[in-house]
Amino acid sequence: MAKNFSTRQENYSQWYNDIVIKADLAENSAVRGCMVIKPYGYAIWEKMQSALDKMFKDTGHSNAYFPIFIPKSFFSKEASHVKGFAKECAVVTHYRLKNSDDGKGIIVDEDAKLEEELIVRPTSETIIWDTYKNWIQSYRDLPILVNQWANVVRWEMRTRLFLRTTEFLWQEGHTAHATKDEAIAETKQMLNIYADFAENWMALPVLKGTKSPNERFAGAIETYCIEALMQDGKALQSGTSHFLGQNFAKAFDVKFLSKENKLEYVWASSWGVSTRLMGALIMAHSDDNGLVLPPKLAPIQVVIVPIYKKEEQLAQISEKANQIKKALQKKGISVKYDDRDTFKPGWKFSEYEFKGVPVRLVIGPRDLENETVEIARRDTLEKEVLKITDIENKVEHLLEQIQKNLFQKAYSFREDNTYKVDSWNEFKEIIDKKGGFLLSHWDGTEETEEKIKEETKATIRTIPLDNNPEEGKCIYTGKPSKQRVVFAKAY
RNA sequence: CGGGGUAUAGCGUAGUCCGGUUAGCGCGCCUGCUUUGGGAGCAGGAGGUCGCAGGUUCGAAUCCUGCUACCCCGACCA
Numbered sequence: 001m002a003k004n005f006s007t008r009q010e011n012y013s014q015w016y017n018d019i020v021i022k023a024d025l026a027e028n029s030a031v032r033g034c035m036v037i038k039p040y041g042y043a044i045w046e047k048m049q050s051a052l053d054k055m056f057k058d059t060g061h062s063n064a065y066f067p068i069f070i071p072k073s074f075f076s077k078e079a080s081h082v083k084g085f086a087k088e089c090a091v092v093t094h095y096r097l098k099n100s101d102d103g104k105g106i107i108v109d110e111d112a113k114l115e116e117e118l119i120v121r122p123t124s125e126t127i128i129w130d131t132y133k134n135w136i137q138s139y140r141d142l143p144i145l146v147n148q149w150a151n152v153v154r155w156e157m158r159t160r161l162f163l164r165t166t167e168f169l170w171q172e173g174h175t176a177h178a179t180k181d182e183a184i185a186e187t188k189q190m191l192n193i194y195a196d197f198a199e200n201w202m203a204l205p206v207l208k209g210t211k212s213p214n215e216r217f218a219g220a221i222e223t224y225c226i227e228a229l230m231q232d233g234k235a236l237q238s239g240t241s242h243f244l245g246q247n248f249a250k251a252f253d254v255k256f257l258s259k260e261n262k263l264e265y266v267w268a269s270s271w272g273v274s275t276r277l278m279g280a281l282i283m284a285h286s287d288d289n290g291l292v293l294p295p296k297l298a299p300i301q302v303v304i305v306p307i308y309k310k311e312e313q314l315a316q317i318s319e320k321a322n323q324i325k326k327a328l329q330k331k332g333i334s335v336k337y338d339d340r341d342t343f344k345p346g347w348k349f350s351e352y353e354f355k356g357v358p359v360r361l362v363i364g365p366r367d368l369e370n371e372t373v374e375i376a377r378r379d380t381l382e383k384e385v386l387k388i389t390d391i392e393n394k395v396e397h398l399l400e401q402i403q404k405n406l407f408q409k410a411y412s413f414r415e416d417n418t419y420k421v422d423s424w425n426e427f428k429e430i431i432d433k434k435g436g437f438l439l440s441h442w443d444g445t446e447e448t449e450e451k452i453k454e455e456t457k458a459t460i461r462t463i464p465l466d467n468n469p470e471e472g473k474c475i476y477t478g479k480p481s482k483q484r485v486v487f488a489k490a491y
Numbered sequence: 492c493g494g495g496g497u498a499u500a501g502c503g504u505a506g507u508c509c510g511g512u513u514a515g516c517g518c519g520c521c522u523g524c525u526u527u528g529g530g531a532g533c534a535g536g537a538g539g540u541c542g543c544a545g546g547u548u549c550g551a552a553u554c555c556u557g558c559u560a561c562c563c564c565g566a567c568c569a
Contacts, residue, residue: 030560158566164569168569237569240569272569305528307528308527343530344527346527350530364528
């Protein structure tokens with residue numbers, strides 16, 4: 001099944017597509033730009049969701065749900081917001097179909113035109129702030145810490161499975177605060193949660209920082225982001241957290257009475273990660289043998305494959321395998337015992353390898369005799385034969401090791417592909433030939449960023465938060481600069 | 492949305508230029524037997540409105556027109 005797929009070197013984007021399709025993560029649907037997330041892919045997303053959801057709840061947030069449709073008039077209330085999203089909105093204009101006059105099909109009933117068109121949400125700030133207006137009167141009503149898990153639609157020109165689809169799944173947090181400082185603290189807290197999730201669950205090292213004005217969210221005062229480096233040397237924005245100031249409060253007239261009995265506008269944040277994280281996960285760790293998953297997000301952490309000649313042998317092996325399965329499950333490890341007789345062991349090995357299952361246990365007649373089991377790890381493809389005693393602790397330990405190793409590998413890759421660059425020629429050379437993160441000085445102007453983008457396709461991915469101030473000269477204009485920023489080509 | 496390419500069985504493809512038997516092959520699928528420590532072997536079998544809609548023709552996978560989807564490159568973007 002998973003034979004004949006591309007390698008990263010041959011064709012990186014084909015390699016990515018092959019993994020998504022052949023590892024059964026997702027496929028294209030009958031609707032242009034929209035994907036079907038298949039059970040195996042969705043299981044990974046569910047693991048991401050539950051880990052993130054717990055982190056949100058642990059920091060005081062609650063889930064709620066707002067409509068998928070937004071009245072057009074709401075949408076246009078915040079000027080830069082509408083400007084940023086107008087070009088990619090799906091619009092509902094009618095609410096009824098009818099049979100066509102020639103009886104051959106079904107058409108839109110022109111009599112059923114909506115008084116006011118509805119926008120399919122590309123994000124929910126407007127409908128949520130219109131709602132918050134009714135929820136907030138006094139400082140006692142604040143803060144509001146709400147998240148929603150939802151689908152959104154952005155009508156993109158070019159789509160790629162998980163990385164950019166017309167409809168995608170995400171979570172969007174929308175918070176309301178009495179003070180500016182509190183809203184900024186919330187924005188930063190959520191950024192840290194995203195970074196924590198990326199590094200500890202996805203085994204994906206990320207840079208934390210802010211966006212340049214060019215790349216800022218439409219309607220935000222400041223956009224914070226986490227940026228990760230993919231194996232082809234391109235950057236992937238993996239999560240954003242926005243400090244919205246009072247922009248939406250002013251647009252929707254959301255005020256509260258402070259302790260001092262003064263009427264003030266509410267301060268806001270919003271933050272989100274999407275199914276794009278699936279793309280990041282795939283591109284961060286996978287190899288030319290297929291998907292590689294960090295144990296903490298793998299739907300199946302351990303697969304057990306029996307090898308046998310006769311039915312009675314299978315019965316003996318199954319007994320042993322089920323014992324191991326139970327012992328592992330007791331430790332909270334997800335195990336699949338694949339005793340299907342319709343596939344041969346070699347076929348199963350390749351299958352689970354391609355699907356990125358972190359650990360494979362093999363039990364055959366030899367193992368029954370010797371009280372052993374063969375254990376193979378997906379990240380390094382190493383195999384060894386272990387005594388079956390205490391196997392659950394050995395497996396648990398190995399899963400932890402794999403999780404660490406994947407992070408370490410991704411981290412070294414990023415280190416090896418991050419360059420301090422001070423000459424424009426070198427900058428162009430590295431961006432063109434190698435890719436990666438380039439740390440260079442920037443004069444802080446939009447014009448310079450635009451020019452660099454035109455000439456090299458590289459953009460400022462982030463202005464790192466943990467930056468050491470350093471006097472220098474802009475890589476492009478030579479004007480004075482106080483810190484380095486991160487340039488890269490981006491997804 | 493602009494440029495280029497592709498569309499034939501579940502998947503990959505031959506045939507298309509130059510119209511003419513029953514549209515061929517590999518993988519997969521089904522049945523049976525032999526197999527099982529890295530994608531098994533043999534035998535038999537099923538599966539096709541040739542992307543969709545028109546047109547030209549005695550005759551269209553093949554020629555013409557329109558549409559749709561997908562891939563690559565740009566612009567846009569999480």
